[in-house]
Amino acid sequence: MSQTVTMTVNGRAASVTVDDPEMPLLYALRNDLGLTGPHFGCGLGQCGACTVHLDGAATRSCQLPVGAAEGRQVTTLEGLGTPERPHPLQAAFIAEQAVQCGYCANGMIMQGAALLAATPKPSAEQVKEALVANICRCGTQPRVVRAVLRAAANA
Amino acid sequence: MDGMQMRRRGLFGAGGALVVGFVLGARPAAAWTDKPVALDQVDSFLAIDAAGRVTAYVGKVDLGTGVRTGFTQIVAEELDVPMASVAVVEGDTALTPDQGATYGSLSIQVGGVQLRQAAATARRALLAEAASRFGLPPEGLRCEDAAVIAPDGRRLAFATLVGGRAFSLAVDANAPIKPPEARRVVGRSAPRVDIPEKVFGRFRYVHDLKIPGMAHGRAVRPPAMGAIAEAVDEASVAGIPGLLKVVHERGFVGVVAETEWAAIRAQRALKVRWSAWAGLPEQAKLWEHVRATPVAQRQVTSETGDPAAAIRGAAKQLSASYDFAIHTHGSMGPSCAVAEFRDGKLTSWSASQATHNLRKQLAMMLAMPVEQVRCVYLEGAGCYGRNGHEDAAVDAALLAKAVGRPVRVQWMRHEEHGWDPKGPPTLIDLRAGLDAAGKVVGWESEAFIAKGAGGNVDLVAAELGGLPRESLSSPGNIVHNLAQPYGFPAVRTTCLRLESTPFRPSWIRTPGRMQNTFAGEAFLDELAAAAGADPIAYRLSVLEDPRGREMLERVAKLSGWQARPSPVRDQGGEVLRGRGVSYVKYELVRTYVAGVAEVEVNRRSGAIRVIRFFVTHDCGQIINPDAVTAQIEGNIVATVSRVLKEELTFDRSAVTSLDWASYPSITFPEVPEIVVELVDRPAERPWGAGEPTAAIVPSAVTNAIFDATGVRLRSVPFTPAKFLAALQGT
Numbered sequence: 001m002s003q004t005v006t007m008t009v010n011g012r013a014a015s016v017t018v019d020d021p022e023m024p025l026l027y028a029l030r031n032d033l034g035l036t037g038p039h040f041g042c043g044l045g046q047c048g049a050c051t052v053h054l055d056g057a058a059t060r061s062c063q064l065p066v067g068a069a070e071g072r073q074v075t076t077l078e079g080l081g082t083p084e085r086p087h088p089l090q091a092a093f094i095a096e097q098a099v100q101c102g103y104c105a106n107g108m109i110m111q112g113a114a115l116l117a118a119t120p121k122p123s124a125e126q127v128k129e130a131l132v133a134n135i136c137r138c139g140t141q142p143r144v145v146r147a148v149l150r151a152a153a154n155a
Numbered sequence: 156m157d158g159m160q161m162r163r164r165g166l167f168g169a170g171g172a173l174v175v176g177f178v179l180g181a182r183p184a185a186a187w188t189d190k191p192v193a194l195d196q197v198d199s200f201l202a203i204d205a206a207g208r209v210t211a212y213v214g215k216v217d218l219g220t221g222v223r224t225g226f227t228q229i230v231a232e233e234l235d236v237p238m239a240s241v242a243v244v245e246g247d248t249a250l251t252p253d254q255g256a257t258y259g260s261l262s263i264q265v266g267g268v269q270l271r272q273a274a275a276t277a278r279r280a281l282l283a284e285a286a287s288r289f290g291l292p293p294e295g296l297r298c299e300d301a302a303v304i305a306p307d308g309r310r311l312a313f314a315t316l317v318g319g320r321a322f323s324l325a326v327d328a329n330a331p332i333k334p335p336e337a338r339r340v341v342g343r344s345a346p347r348v349d350i351p352e353k354v355f356g357r358f359r360y361v362h363d364l365k366i367p368g369m370a371h372g373r374a375v376r377p378p379a380m381g382a383i384a385e386a387v388d389e390a391s392v393a394g395i396p397g398l399l400k401v402v403h404e405r406g407f408v409g410v411v412a413e414t415e416w417a418a419i420r421a422q423r424a425l426k427v428r429w430s431a432w433a434g435l436p437e438q439a440k441l442w443e444h445v446r447a448t449p450v451a452q453r454q455v456t457s458e459t460g461d462p463a464a465a466i467r468g469a470a471k472q473l474s475a476s477y478d479f480a481i482h483t484h485g486s487m488g489p490s491c492a493v494a495e496f497r498d499g500k501l502t503s504w505s506a507s508q509a510t511h512n513l514r515k516q517l518a519m520m521l522a523m524p525v526e527q528v529r530c531v532y533l534e535g536a537g538c539y540g541r542n543g544h545e546d547a548a549v550d551a552a553l554l555a556k557a558v559g560r561p562v563r564v565q566w567m568r569h570e571e572h573g574w575d576p577k578g579p580p581t582l583i584d585l586r587a588g589l590d591a592a593g594k595v596v597g598w599e600s601e602a603f604i605a606k607g608a609g610g611n612v613d614l615v616a617a618e619l620g621g622l623p624r625e626s627l628s629s630p631g632n633i634v635h636n637l638a639q640p641y642g643f644p645a646v647r648t649t650c651l652r653l654e655s656t657p658f659r660p661s662w663i664r665t666p667g668r669m670q671n672t673f674a675g676e677a678f679l680d681e682l683a684a685a686a687g688a689d690p691i692a693y694r695l696s697v698l699e700d701p702r703g704r705e706m707l708e709r710v711a712k713l714s715g716w717q718a719r720p721s722p723v724r725d726q727g728g729e730v731l732r733g734r735g736v737s738y739v740k741y742e743l744v745r746t747y748v749a750g751v752a753e754v755e756v757n758r759r760s761g762a763i764r765v766i767r768f769f770v771t772h773d774c775g776q777i778i779n780p781d782a783v784t785a786q787i788e789g790n791i792v793a794t795v796s797r798v799l800k801e802e803l804t805f806d807r808s809a810v811t812s813l814d815w816a817s818y819p820s821i822t823f824p825e826v827p828e829i830v831v832e833l834v835d836r837p838a839e840r841p842w843g844a845g846e847p848t849a850a851i852v853p854s855a856v857t858n859a860i861f862d863a864t865g866v867r868l869r870s871v872p873f874t875p876a877k878f879l880a881a882l883q884g885t
């Protein structure tokens with residue numbers, strides 16, 4: 001039975017029609033709405049690659065049924081900032097060159113931005129704790145921590 | 156050769172236009188484009204269009220390491236063009252020269268050096284052409300901002316000189332490259348060209364590729380690695396909307412659907428009756444299994460004097476065995492590929508690190524002429540060797556063929572952890588003898604390693620489906636660094652190449668060099684302790700190479716090393732601190748690295764933390780210092796993860812560590828602080844950076860654990876359980 005889900009994505013009304021409302025939000029964003037900032041990393045809530053903001057809270061979009069996003073505010077990496085108006089953390093990622101392959105960067109930035117929204121001046125320990133469930137296999141962690149601290153200092 | 160001669164030979168002349176898709180009569184009709192790809196032609200590497208924009212074509216691919224930026228710098232430097240006007244095309248079998256697979260930290264050392272020579276040849280030709288048009292000798296001319304400038308101020312843009320046409324010129328190994336003092340782009344930390352798009356979600360990974368008519372596929376892997384599908388119950392997935400087809404060929408089973416979610420649902424729901432298979436060894440007896448595996452070949456990798464006799468006659472004899480667990484690549488993004496058949500030709504997009512090889516493998520498997528297959532690299536998640544990318548490309552190709560539509564396949568996490576090829580288990584026995592003064596008189600080692608070298612890793616679906624394949628074992632070129640960099644009077648190092656290894660092997664970051672350096676540098680530490688010597692002083696007493704000595708001396712200074720023997724005495728408290736050193740000259744012929752690890756060990760819980768890691772690094776000429784530093788950091792973090800946490804688990808039928816809970820990766824709070832000191836040698840050739848640093852991490856860490864606790868861990872990973880067991884044994 002197909003069903004239409006309506007939500008606000010990156011500030012605009014968006015709707016997707018799905019066969020199965022249990023489909024994770026991640027697939028709606030990537031395949032139906034063309035927002036490929038969030039990535040599929042594990043589909044298990046273990047790595048953070050798929051992180052988006054749901055009503056401002058960092059959320060694993062691979063774990064959220066698209067039906068549960070009905071009427072809610074979704075922000076993806078594309079909506080966080082743009083080259084013209086970057087989020088301070090995006091600018092800090094560039095300044096610190098905190099990316100290797102970048103597959104994890106979506107999760108790092110979305111998780112880090114949620115931390116900064118709640119805790120504008122975190123300590124290095126707080127940054128590491130906030131990102132404890134975000135995996136990076138390329139080893140960018142030292143730079144990611146520096147980038148979050150830089151964004152906090154510049155905000 | 157002067158400009159006139161080249162003109163007569165048609166340099167930049169009519170014809171040979173670099174229009175992709177234009178097929179010259181002389182080339183086989185099956186060729187995809189007329190673009191040359193031979194390694195000896197400038198046009199294979201470089202094109203300058205009518206607007207003066209430069210395209211570099213390289214067979215090596217980025218893999219997330221930033222090497223694309225390095226290639227951009229190299230071309231911008233040699234041609235004197237802004238980095239912003241250089242684009243890089245990587246790993247497209249129709250467009251790029253076959254520079255070999257992207258592995259071994261060879262992208263700059265080999266790929267970049269070939270590209271640099273092509274650019275240097277092009278630059279000289281541009282100067283000669285401008286000279287003839289100016290009517291001046293080329294010596295007085297210079298290049299600047301994509302133009303040749305005469306002493307009188309006249310200017311000829313590259314676009315005017317060659318724009319849109321071919322160089323038609325062989326790469327000249329003697330074309331002069333820029334001397335160090337003239338360089339302005341290379342040797343500096345240019346920001347990486349890919350990062351802005353990646354932080355704004357605009358970068359297009361292979362995972363993001365969408366082509367018209369594309370369907371989504373998933374393979375359904377057997378629960379036992381060698382099982383055959385005896386029956387497939389298509390009715391079990393009939394209710395899934397959008398399902399297009401169930402494909403079944405021996406052990407290869409797959410589903411194709413209109414949407415990705417439908418394909419995933421079908422992958423989960425499909426009922427298959429699989430044959431039984433239990434061909435894996437018992438994990439608890441892995442090392443017995445390795446020792447009992449028939450030896451296919453004994454290969455002595457270094458030999459001096461008679462070490463056996465020297466050890467027999469020594470004042471003190473030591474022996475030890477080191478083992479290194481099976482590791483998975485565990486790329487952050489599961490492998491992904493898209494395949495399309497059109498007019499009898501196959502185009503395969505993947506993040507393969509060896510598209511030219513993949514092309515041959517696909518052609519063989521599908522019984523197609525190789526000319527009918529084009530493999531295009533698109534960046535994927537970072538891969539640290541040959542992971543599952545090629546296998547996903549095969550799944551996509553088989554499914555696309557079955558449905559007659561383009562198909563995208565992305566593996567699920569359990570497929571990546573379960574089916575990517577593995578770093579083979581490695582076991583190393585060592586013996587040494589010391590004289591009364593503690594000096595090494597003899598050194599012997601044997602490494603039990605999977606046979607094979609760096610060829611192509613077999614394709615999962617070809618194997619499961621019983622399709623034509625090469626049937627090679629390709630664990631990577633793993634014999635290096637068993638031979639020692641030190642001046643021991645008598646040495647024999649031997650590789651015992653084993654007939655088989657439990658899992659399909661492939662190279663994972665620093666294959667062989669990591670395991671061999673682990674055993675060698677840790678065992679040397681045991682000898683230093685037995686001799687009552689400081690570990691750095693002990694190494695320096697047997698190391699002649701001045702560049703290597705410099706790395707060790709620098710790392711001692713960088714880390715504030717206090718000279719004393721290990722272990723440290725009289726530490727109170729529950730948490731013990733120590734430091735350990737390690738050194739490598741990569742493959743004994745290139746990059747020098749020394750490192751010091753500082754660890755904390757909780758002697759009650761066995762928890763081990765690497766607090767800090769210091770590295771000194773000499774890879775000859777540095778193209779981009781910040782990118783080299785980032786590679787070093789990444790290799791340390793990833794290798795600390797491997798040696799503290801990672802180990803494949805399996806039962807008799809299949810891998811059981813199928814997610815990040817059962818195969819954990821390092822977390823932020825566990826990441827050490829890293830301090831890097833680079834030594835740049837602009838007048839030398841550039842060597843690889845990346846892998847060489849990973850080689851020293853396991854030994855530096857275990858040496859530090861020994862320093863802190865007096866407990867010697869000889870088995871990777873260094874888990875709390877192993878520490879506590881070893882503590883009991885001391």
Ligand code: FES
Nearest residue numbers: 041042043048062
């Ligand atoms: S993909 Fe969602 S947490 Fe890994």
Ligand code: FES
Nearest residue numbers: 102104136137138
């Ligand atoms: S940059 Fe590759 S996984 Fe983090």
